[in-house]
Amino acid sequence: MQSDIDLIKSILKGKKPAERILYERHRQRWFRLALRYGTSKLEAQDIFQEGLVSIFKDLHQFDSKRGEFVHWSNRVLVNAALRFLKSNQWQNTFTDLKVAGNEQEVSENVLDKIAAKELVQIIQQMPLGYRVVFNMHVVEGFSHKEIAKELEISIGTSKSQLSKAKKALRNMLEEFFLNEKD
Amino acid sequence: MADNKNNLEGFFKNRINDFDKSTDGWDLPNESVWRNARNDFPNYPQKKKWNWKLGALIVIVSTLVLEGGYIYYLKNELVKTSKGIEIIQGQRGNKNNTIAIIEKEVFKIESELEKRKLNKQNLIVSPTQKNQIPIGFILNQDELNKSINRGSASTQIYLNSKDELNSFSIGNIETTGLRNDFKIAVAESTPISFSFIEIENVFPIKKLDLISEHNVVIPKLKQKKEKFELEINYNSLNFETPLTYDFEKLEKKDFGENESSFPIQFKGGGLHLSYNIRPKLWLSVGLRRTIGGFENIFVDKLIYDKSGEYIDNEGKIINEFKIITQTGFSDSGSSIDFEIPNGTNINDGDLFEAEWNYSQKYKFTNIPVGVNYYMGNDELNCFIKVGLGWNKVSLGKHFVEARLSYDNEILPIKRNQESEKELSSQFVNGFVGAGLDYKLNPIWNARASFILEKNFIQKSEVLRSNSTSKVFNIGLSYRF
Numbered sequence: 001m002q003s004d005i006d007l008i009k010s011i012l013k014g015k016k017p018a019e020r021i022l023y024e025r026h027r028q029r030w031f032r033l034a035l036r037y038g039t040s041k042l043e044a045q046d047i048f049q050e051g052l053v054s055i056f057k058d059l060h061q062f063d064s065k066r067g068e069f070v071h072w073s074n075r076v077l078v079n080a081a082l083r084f085l086k087s088n089q090w091q092n093t094f095t096d097l098k099v100a101g102n103e104q105e106v107s108e109n110v111l112d113k114i115a116a117k118e119l120v121q122i123i124q125q126m127p128l129g130y131r132v133v134f135n136m137h138v139v140e141g142f143s144h145k146e147i148a149k150e151l152e153i154s155i156g157t158s159k160s161q162l163s164k165a166k167k168a169l170r171n172m173l174e175e176f177f178l179n180e181k182d
Numbered sequence: 183m184a185d186n187k188n189n190l191e192g193f194f195k196n197r198i199n200d201f202d203k204s205t206d207g208w209d210l211p212n213e214s215v216w217r218n219a220r221n222d223f224p225n226y227p228q229k230k231k232w233n234w235k236l237g238a239l240i241v242i243v244s245t246l247v248l249e250g251g252y253i254y255y256l257k258n259e260l261v262k263t264s265k266g267i268e269i270i271q272g273q274r275g276n277k278n279n280t281i282a283i284i285e286k287e288v289f290k291i292e293s294e295l296e297k298r299k300l301n302k303q304n305l306i307v308s309p310t311q312k313n314q315i316p317i318g319f320i321l322n323q324d325e326l327n328k329s330i331n332r333g334s335a336s337t338q339i340y341l342n343s344k345d346e347l348n349s350f351s352i353g354n355i356e357t358t359g360l361r362n363d364f365k366i367a368v369a370e371s372t373p374i375s376f377s378f379i380e381i382e383n384v385f386p387i388k389k390l391d392l393i394s395e396h397n398v399v400i401p402k403l404k405q406k407k408e409k410f411e412l413e414i415n416y417n418s419l420n421f422e423t424p425l426t427y428d429f430e431k432l433e434k435k436d437f438g439e440n441e442s443s444f445p446i447q448f449k450g451g452g453l454h455l456s457y458n459i460r461p462k463l464w465l466s467v468g469l470r471r472t473i474g475g476f477e478n479i480f481v482d483k484l485i486y487d488k489s490g491e492y493i494d495n496e497g498k499i500i501n502e503f504k505i506i507t508q509t510g511f512s513d514s515g516s517s518i519d520f521e522i523p524n525g526t527n528i529n530d531g532d533l534f535e536a537e538w539n540y541s542q543k544y545k546f547t548n549i550p551v552g553v554n555y556y557m558g559n560d561e562l563n564c565f566i567k568v569g570l571g572w573n574k575v576s577l578g579k580h581f582v583e584a585r586l587s588y589d590n591e592i593l594p595i596k597r598n599q600e601s602e603k604e605l606s607s608q609f610v611n612g613f614v615g616a617g618l619d620y621k622l623n624p625i626w627n628a629r630a631s632f633i634l635e636k637n638f639i640q641k642s643e644v645l646r647s648n649s650t651s652k653v654f655n656i657g658l659s660y661r662f
Contacts (some may be wrong), residue, residue, distance in 0.1 A: 002581060010477070012226045017479035017539040019223065021583055023216060032198065041208075045215050052219040061230065116197050117208050138191045139198055166190065168209045 004069040012060055019056065028079055029070070030055075032120065038083035039124050051080035072090050078140055085128065089135060114173070122172050130165030137162050209522075213590055221261060267390065284465065376627035408625070409455040411464065415629075415657025419448040419472055419546070421650045448546050449476030456554065464554045466567070473578065475543035481535065486588075488530040493524070498522075498597055505538065506580060516582035519597040526591055534588040543578040563619040568612075575607045611637040617654070627659045 001023070002010070010018035031048050038044035055076050064070050123131060129154070131153065136142040137158075142150070144158040422445055450472030456464040490502045497523040504515065522528060553568015585595040617631025633653040 002583075014226045017477060019220070020216075020479070020585070021539060022535070024585060026214075027211060028201075028209055030277055032209045034211075036198065037210060045211055047614050048211050049215045051473045052215070056223040057218075060226070084348050114197070116199075119194065120209070154215040169194075170190070 005064050008059055008062060026073060030073065032075060033077050033083060035120050035138065036123050037085065037132065047084045050084055051077035054080045074140060085132065118176065119164045121178060122169065125172060126165060126168055129161050130168055133158055133161040134165040234476040237424035241594050394497065409458050411659050411661045413657050414455040415452050415655045416449055417452050417470055417472055417653055417655040419651055419653045421446045421448060421651040422546050444476055446474045446476050448472035462556045466552055466554055468550050470548040472546045473543065474546065477541035479537065479539050481537045483533040484536050486528045486530060486532045486534055503532055515597045518584050518595055520586050520593045522593065523591060526588060529590055536584060536586050536587060538582060540582050542580045545576045545578050547574045561621045565617055565619055567615045571611045571613060573611055611635045625661050630656045631660060
């Protein structure tokens with residue numbers, strides 16, 4: 001099995017088959033990322049396609065000494081997702097929405113039962129601002145400073161969006177399980 | 183509260199990246215996304231942008247270095263020419279002046295030789311007409327005095343060692359028995375005097391032409407002959423190898439029977455050692471080491487065979503697919519186990535798509551023995567070469583990667599076991615080639631050649647090849 005770096009070298013030498021191999025290896029991870037930023041599979045496919053083109057266009061800029069390909073490609077995909085969202089749905093994204101409910105805890109019992117698929121569906125239902133900040137901070141590991149810079153908002157707004165996103169998520173999780181019981 | 187916060191964040195991160203539990207393809211994109219995106223991919227390798235600043239710097243530095251070197255060369259030539267003129271001027275004057283000047287010049291030359299760490303024994307200045315006393319330093323002076331008989335038609339001058347015998351006739355200004363590596367220039371004037379100088383090192387022959395009005399005779403000399411040559415070169419080798427695929431359960435039954443050829447390019451370096459056996463004819467033996475290979479992607483449809491199905495430990499339905507590829511160098515086999523996802527119903531005889539990437543790299547060692555025949559002048563020669571070579575090809579890095587699908591549903595690969603036949607093919611080839619050789623200086627030559635090699639690969643039950651490979655090489659050679 002060729003490593004990612006070997007495959008990238010092959011691609012940069014013009015060997016087309018290596019593109020497909022690299023794609024096959026990472027497409028599930030990349031697509032899950034796109035799913036989290038979109039609101040549906042259809043929208044995720046648009047984000048994914050744009051990100052995929054960006055990854056292969058910028059492949060010559062990847063430097064293995066500065067980090068793993070996984071992290072680099074995730075970053076490229078996040079940027080592609082933000083570009084897509086900014087061009088389509090960015091109006092009033094970070095205006096505060098009232099979130100019902102308190103800071104209630106989510107029982108571990110509930111968490112154990114939920115699968116990645118349901119989790120992604122719940123994230124997709126969140127308002128865009130919450131969704132983007134939550135994904136960037138909690139899943140991708142961006143700091144609030146980095147998020148503020150990328151989204152052109154203040155650090156305070158980033159923190160407040162995250163806090164509200166988590167509240168909303170808790171509510172949605174509880175709701176999800178109430179529906180499941182019914 | 184804090185625990186619950188960390189719990190929630192950690193839970194999300196872990197669960198979202200939990201890839202094992204994906205079964206129904208909810209987190210896989212449609213195939214059309216790949217097809218659309220692929221159209222926008224750039225074509226690698228991209229052309230490198232020329233760095234104009236670096237190029238300009240190289241040109242400037244090269245110009246300065248060359249200009250400096252040329253000025254230094256001109257200065258040296260001027261000094262040497264002046265010395266030649268001074269010697270002749272000295273010879274034109276009266277005897278005393280001549281002696282004085284020549285002594286002075288000899289001293290200069292001696293110093294020059296010492297500076298250059300040359301052998302003093304190679305520098306001789308002949309006696310004057312009057313007293314037959316040698317001018318300047320003469321090794322084994324007594325011996326020389328005894329030997330010289332002015333006016334004789336066959337005066338001989340000996341060096342201090344009988345092993346280094348050199349002789350010439352003053353009357354005819356002829357030399358005989360010169361050592362191969364000892365080059366002498368003879369200058370004659372009135373009063374007659376002779377100077378023997380290592381012309382290659384002190385007096386270029388061309389500069390002695392300046393004093394031809396003084397009846398300078400340059401004896402016919404035997405050129406110093408280099409007997410050995412060491413060449414280092416870069417080789418690019420194109421090879422055509424037969425390529426045959428033999429698939430089990432292939433839709434097109436005749437596919438595997440068609441043998442096609444596939445180009446392989448090898449690149450690498452080599453060394454050659456040559457020995458001069460006759461004028462213009464060199465015997466050569468070498469070593470060439472190159473690496474090459476090929477990679478390709480193939481798409482075809484296969485007939486599903488249900489008899490290969492089995493249930494694995496996790497209760498999943500698995501089937502097996504085999505690929506055997508034959509090249510002129512090796513057989514390559516790969517056995518792939520793939521999963522039939524839940525809900526996918528493939529029946530016996532159904533067609534499913536297979537796309538696989540196949541790559542082999544080879545290490546190619548060649549030991550040629552042959553002769554080179556040179557034609558041309560001192561500077562530029564063309565040459566032809568013929569000979570035989572012993573070759574060994576061995577398998578290096580290799581892989582087979584497959585992607586299978588049925589009705590647009592990916593059939594996940596569970597196991598890909600390669601069974602490359604260990605390879606160490608040896609065969610003989612005959613070669614014939616031609617090239618150009620340019621003399622950069624007395625010891626270094628640059629050359630380029632094109633060679634055709636006819637490979638006699640041993641036949642086996644399946645494989646047969648008499649491929650011709652085309653070799654291009656450029657190199658530098660050192661003669662000694």
